[in-house]
Amino acid sequence: MLLAGENSSIYMDVDKDSARDAASVSAFAETIFNYLQTEELRCQPLSSTFLSACTEISPRMRYILVNWLVQVHQSYKLQPETLYLCIAIMDRYLQKCGSGITKDLFQLVGITALFIASKFEEMYPPDIGDFSSITDNTYTKRDIRTCEQLILQSLDFYLSIPSPIVFLRRISRALEADRRMHNLSKYFLELTIQEYDLAYLPGNLKAVVAACLSLAVCAHSDKIDDVWNEKLAYISGYSIDDVRGPVRILAKAVYRQNSPSKYRVGYYSVLFS
Structure with a gap:
């Protein structure tokens, strides 16, 4: 993998349209995303068999x-960032302490991973009692607090894991994606954290795989080569060979979704309206 833009034959000013928005810090955006790409490969990366230590937990579970x-x-x-951080925390804990x-x-x-993520990402996170009650009080607030301590200690309190949705937003901006395509990409991205064979991938790679499949669907093409372009390569730092396998796995995962579950209805209302 290359940092975005390295050895590319094109240069893209992805942030030119947000130059007047002080909150977007467009002058530093590319540097920030290059840092995030490097950071996600350093911050306790997952192996492709991160559940191997779990004697009682299967990919299906x-x-x-x-x-x-x-x-x-x-x-x-x-917020979307809360969901992705939740899964990242849970998977890293399973990789380190799964045997127990x-x-x-x-x-x-x-x-508990969702509780931790919500405190990290949300301005007004739900109360710990809400998380207890949503399990039908199977777990008490004390149980959640104890588990929180164990998870944070095992991860050395490191929670600044770059989120796939942050990378996807930048990719969609670079591709000048409309609302329909961006929502389709978000739906595909959500599937990448559900599929065990994709869950271990770095967030940036998950994002470009989701965007690539979305491009193919919107173009009514069944070939990745037809939609892969220098924009995707530039903004992500990956090559077409890096995404072929993951896109194939993701396409099969999408095919298995017989009908949209209720929590994805928001995406579908946009896609088919």
Whole structure:
């Protein structure tokens, strides 16, 4: 992988349209994203078999838990960054301490990861009691606090994990994506954290894979080569060979979605309106 723009034959000023927006810090945006690309490869990266240490937790169980966490996230109307940080925290904890996590404690780990992420990302996070009650009081507030301490200690309190949605927004801006395409990309991105074979990928790669598949769908093309372009290569730092396999896995995951679940209805209302 290259940093965005390295050895590219084109130069893109992705932030020119936001130059007058002080909050966008457009003068430093490319430097910031280059830093994020480097940081995500350094911050406790996941292996492709990060569940191998878990004697009682299977990829299928993880799939079900992530599904449920997305529904909880949606019910509390939390920010997208909160969801992605939640899954990143949970997966990294499973990789480091999975051998000690039983089936009975798996949901506790998931809801605690969401509790931690919401405190990190949200201006007004839900109360700890809300997280306890949404498990039908299977876990008490004390249980969640104890689990929170264990997770944070195992991760050395490191929570500044670059979010895939941040990379996707920049990619969509570079591609000048309309609302329809961006929402489709967000839907695909959400599937990447659910699929075990994609969950370990760096956030930037997840984002470019989601955008690439969205481009193909919008172009009614079944070939990645037809939609891959220098913009994607420049902004992400990846080559077409880096995304072929993941796009294929993601396409199969999309195909398996027989109908949109209730927490994705927002995306579908835009896509098919």
